[in-house]
Amino acid sequence: xxxxxxxxxxxxxxxxxxxxxxxxxxxxxEAHVASCESCREDLDVLRTVKSAAVFAPSIDVDRVVxxxxxxxxxxxxxxxxxxxxxxxxxxxxxxxxxxxxLVAVGAGSVLLQSNRLPTSPSGMDDQxxxxxxxxxxxxxxSPAESVVTVGTRTPAVAAQHPHALALAAEADxxxxxxxxxxxxxxxxxxxxxxxxxxxxxxxxxxDSL
Amino acid sequence: MIPSPxxxxxxxDLELINRWRAGDGRAAxxxxxxxxxxxxxxxxxAGERDGIEELVQDTFVRAFASLDSFRGESTLRTxxxxxxxxxxxxRRRSERRSRETVxxxxxxxxxxxxALDGLIAEEAQERVRKSLDALxxxxxxxxxxxxxxxxxxxxxxxxxxxxEGAARVHYHNAIKTVKEFLKDE
Numbered sequence: 001x002x003x004x005x006x007x008x009x010x011x012x013x014x015x016x017x018x019x020x021x022x023x024x025x026x027x028x029x030e031a032h033v034a035s036c037e038s039c040r041e042d043l044d045v046l047r048t049v050k051s052a053a054v055f056a057p058s059i060d061v062d063r064v065v066x067x068x069x070x071x072x073x074x075x076x077x078x079x080x081x082x083x084x085x086x087x088x089x090x091x092x093x094x095x096x097x098x099x100x101x102l103v104a105v106g107a108g109s110v111l112l113q114s115n116r117l118p119t120s121p122s123g124m125d126d127q128x129x130x131x132x133x134x135x136x137x138x139x140x141x142s143p144a145e146s147v148v149t150v151g152t153r154t155p156a157v158a159a160q161h162p163h164a165l166a167l168a169a170e171a172d173x174x175x176x177x178x179x180x181x182x183x184x185x186x187x188x189x190x191x192x193x194x195x196x197x198x199x200x201x202x203x204x205x206x207d208s209l
Numbered sequence: 210m211i212p213s214p215x216x217x218x219x220x221x222d223l224e225l226i227n228r229w230r231a232g233d234g235r236a237a238x239x240x241x242x243x244x245x246x247x248x249x250x251x252x253x254x255a256g257e258r259d260g261i262e263e264l265v266q267d268t269f270v271r272a273f274a275s276l277d278s279f280r281g282e283s284t285l286r287t288x289x290x291x292x293x294x295x296x297x298x299x300r301r302r303s304e305r306r307s308r309e310t311v312x313x314x315x316x317x318x319x320x321x322x323x324a325l326d327g328l329i330a331e332e333a334q335e336r337v338r339k340s341l342d343a344l345x346x347x348x349x350x351x352x353x354x355x356x357x358x359x360x361x362x363x364x365x366x367x368x369x370x371x372x373e374g375a376a377r378v379h380y381h382n383a384i385k386t387v388k389e390f391l392k393d394e
Contacts, residue, residue: 011377018359045388049356052337056253057261059245064266065238068273071230 004038013043017050222285226276241269244286247358248293254341254353255297264300268293287364290354294368340390344383351376352383 004010009032015021016029033039220228220239228236248265257264272279272292279288341349350369354360355376362373362380369376 010381014355014359017356020359042384042388045384045391046356048333048391049337049341049352049387052334056246056249059241059249059262059265061238061242061245063262064241064245064269065234067266067270068237068241069270070234071232071273071276 002038004036004042006032006036006039009033009036009039010042013039013046016043017046223281226279226285229273230276237273240285244289245269247286248289250357251290251353252293252297254357255294255350256342256346257297257300260300264293264296267296271296283364283367286358287360287367290358290360290368294350336391337387340387343386343390347371348379348383348386351379352387355380 009029012021012025012029013033016026016033019026021029033043220236222240222243225236225240229240245265248268249261252261252264268289272289279285341353344352347369351365354365354368355362360368362376365371365376365380366373371379
């Protein structure tokens with residue numbers, strides 16, 4: 001048997017099986033196959049292979065369709081409409097955010113103070129008699145909350161607060177009785193300072209300056 | 210519209226896709242019904258034995274989930290074949306990995322042959338199966354897409370990620386091998 005050399009026809013044999021040829025092409029291919037043993041043999045092979053494909057299991061269409069989500073639920077991210085939550089939910093979110101911000105600011109302030117003010121290893125209880133208020137303005141805070149310890153002030157910190165430096169230098173040489181006297185004197189001191197007072201250093205009772 | 214065998218106009222795939230996008234679930238049923246058997250045949254002829262229905266199902270789920278990326282430049286069926294082929298490759302890769310780690314048990318052989326017996330009922334089909342097994346994976350894909358599915362070389366090249374010329378060469382080598390195998394049987 002001679003091998004067919006008409007590659008165009010050979011190319012079209014599968015299309016003949018699938019009825020994918022135009023009328024003129026179909027007639028041309030069929031005429032060729034009728035006279036070409038090689039192509040007839042090829043066509044037989046192709047028919048056998050095509051018909052052998054029927055062993056594939058049949059598919060339950062409804063079962064497949066049930067697994068397909070509706071179009072609306074699988075829109076891409078960019079095309080999804082913005083989801084608006086109820087006003088009450090939004091308000092709660094804002095309150096939570098505000099609370100967290102306040103906590104963060106408060107924690108930051110405490111940390112800042114901790115870094116600026118050296119902590120006494122033994123705490124406030126060690127120096128109760130050396131605590132004096134550094135402000136001339138009355139505050140609503142209790143005395144325990146608005147006192148600073150001057151005995152442990154470092155020179156670097158004291159240099160930022162000239163009044164404190166003076167008090168520190170003075171307090172260093174005072175006995176407990178002298179310090180009490182100094183505090184009493186300050187209580188009776190009613191003159192206003194000539195410049196802006198130092199900021200009130202409000203610390204927790206466990207901290208010291 | 211494509212005329213149906215009954216004479217009434219049959220909706221094209223794109224029309225059905227648009228209907229499904231508009232919320233018509235029946236359009237999905239029509240699309241699945243139209244293409245599911247072709248996908249099953251392609252999977253079977255590509256050497257899949259078990260879980261063909263699951264494979265077809267996964268193909269449709271994945272296709273519908275990414276239908277917005279289907280531009281209609283190829284036919285929907287070609288696009289579905291491409292997705293299914295990727296799933297088959299993934300499945301084979303994971304099977305290969307599990308074979309490397311999990312020892313094959315005797316019962317696996319039994320179930321495999323049992324499924325095979327169920328799928329191949331007639332002698333002619335078995336002969337064809339054997340002849341296809343003699344082909345390389347790419348030759349088998351190209352050949353079955355061309356002969357069993359009737360895809361053009363351009364479409365086959367899209368599905369297998371190759372060129373039309375390469376698909377042609379694979380087809381001619383495949384038919385030569387299959388012809389010789391069937392003649393010798």
